[in-house]
Structure formats: C-alpha cells, structure tokens
Amino acid sequence: MKFITVENYETLSRKAAAIIAAEVIAKPDCVLGLATGSSPVGTYKNLSEWCKNGDLDFSCVSSINLDEYTGLDGSNDQSYRYFMNNNLFDHININKDKTFVPNGKATDIKAECEAYDNRIKEMGIDIQLLGIGVDGHIGFNEPDEFFTKETHQVTLDPSTIEANARFFESIDDVPKTAVTMGMGGIMSAKKVLLIANGQNKKDILEKAFYGPIDPKVPASILQLHPDVTVIFSEN
Numbered sequence: 670m671k672f673i674t675v676e677n678y679e680t681l682s683r684k685a686a687a688i689i690a691a692e693v694i695a696k697p698d699c700v701l702g703l704a705t706g707s708s709p710v711g712t713y714k715n716l717s718e719w720c721k722n723g724d725l726d727f728s729c730v731s732s733i734n735l736d737e738y739t740g741l742d743g744s745n746d747q748s749y750r751y752f753m754n755n756n757l758f759d760h761i762n763i764n765k766d767k768t769f770v771p772n773g774k775a776t777d778i779k780a781e782c783e784a785y786d787n788r789i790k791e792m793g794i795d796i797q798l799l800g801i802g803v804d805g806h807i808g809f810n811e812p813d814e815f816f817t818k819e820t821h822q823v824t825l826d827p828s829t830i831e832a833n834a835r836f837f838e839s840i841d842d843v844p845k846t847a848v849t850m851g852m853g854g855i856m857s858a859k860k861v862l863l864i865a866n867g868q869n870k871k872d873i874l875e876k877a878f879y880g881p882i883d884p885k886v887p888a889s890i891l892q893l894h895p896d897v898t899v900i901f902s903e904n
C-alpha cells in the first residue's frame with residue numbers, strides 16, 4: 670500500500686487526477702470505477718479540464734459507479750447519476766451509454782444487484798476510485814459483522830445520513846437506503862485509489878490501514894488488495 674500525505678485538497682485532487690489520467694493514456698479503453706461525495710469533486714474538475722485542453726481522450730473509456738440512493742432516479746439532483754453527469758460526464762467526451770450507475774429506482778432491486786455484478790465481472794475494473802466515510806465505509810458498505818461480497822441494498826448508518834445531510838435541504842430528506850457495489854466488486858479492481866481529506870478522516874484511515882482487518886471497519890479489507898494508493902490531506 671502506498672500512503673501519500675499532501676498539503677491540501679488541491680494537491681490531492683491533482684495527484685488523484687494524474688493517476689487516473691495515466692490509466693486513460695496507457696489504456697484508452699480502460700474501465701474506471703468511480704465514486705461520488707465531496708472528495709472526488711476536485712479530481713473530476715482536473716480530469717474535465719485536461720479533457721477540454723485535449724490532453725485526455727475518454728471516447729473509448731467506460732465507467733462503473735459504486736453506489737446510488739434507493740428511490741431516486743437519475744433526474745433527481747440528489748442522485749449519484751445526476752452528480753456524475755454534473756461533475757464529470759457532461760464535461761468529458763465519454764460515451765454516456767458506457768457509464769454505469771446502479772439504478773436506485775429499479776422495481777426489482779435484487780435483480781438489479783445481480784445484473785450489476787455480472788456487468789462488473791464482464792467489464793472488469795482497471796482502477797477503482799474510493800472515498801471513505803467517517804465510520805470506515807467504502808461505497809455504502811457500512812460497518813457490519815461480516816463483509817458482503819455482492820452488490821446489495823443497505824440501510825445507511827446514522828453517521829452516514831448525518832454526514833450526507835449537507836447535500837440535502839434537511840436530514841429527513843436523506844434516503845435511508847442505497848444500493849452499493851459489494852466488497853467483491855471493489856476488491857476485483859486491478860488498482861484502488863482512495864482519497865480522503867479533512868482532520869475527521871485521520872482516525873478512520875489509521876484504523877483502516879494500520880489496524881486489524883475487521884468488517885466493523887469496512888475499508889480495512891483493502892489491506893488485502895495488492896495495489897492500493899491512499900492520498901490524504903488534512904486540510
């Protein structure tokens with residue numbers, strides 16, 4: 670595992686974008702595993718700029734996102750599909766038909782999860798971008814008694830609902846459930862890039878990467894992955 674500490678969010682975002690850009694340049698038809706939340710916003714901004722400048726070409730790239738709230742469709746501005754369009758896909762020359770986000774509005778969530786896992790298996794993820802929750806969640810794999818391998822529906826932890834309330838008008842508007850890629854999908858990525866910023870992420874990073882591997886700290890499973898880069902900025 671490579672643990673890179675940087676001085677601020679701008680540097681974190683530039684470095685993370687550079688790692689993803691290197692992947693796109695080396696393998697123009699690569700599959701990017703993508704995340705939402707506040708951590709990757711700067712990374713996506715850099716990738717968008719570099720694409721606009723002509724330094725990056727996403728025309729053959731596909732993507733698979735980690736998660737989506739249940740009950741929100743892509744036109745809802747709180748949905749992760751909307752976030753991805755707004756923060757990245759609308760600014761780069763990716764073919765949107767090759768960008769995948771779980772369908773939180775699926776009538777049969779179980780079938781949606783199975784289909785998502787089949788897609789992950791078929792496409793294969795070259796590099797998975799991750800953030801980390803203050804409770805150690807990756808994707809929406811919340812602390813539990815065991816690690817869940819498959820894509821599945823989860824009930825969000827109260828700390829996750831509280832953390833995500835900043836994106837909604839009120840905490841009551843935050844969906845209580847979500848669909849998330851499971852640990853099998855995340856661990857199947859050839860490379861993992863986890864980005865975290867802020868003092869409130871320091872303790873959980875310490876536990877996840879230097880403590881025991883424990884489903885109560887979901888990100889700790891990444892200690893078993895052969896190619897993980899963590900970029901952390903306290904500011």
Ligand code: F6R
Binds near residue numbers: 704705800801802
């Ligand atoms: C988002 C996701 C979550 C976030 C995590 C950190 O797709 O999967 O695991 O990465 O909640 O969120 P931020 O970056 O907002 O601190």
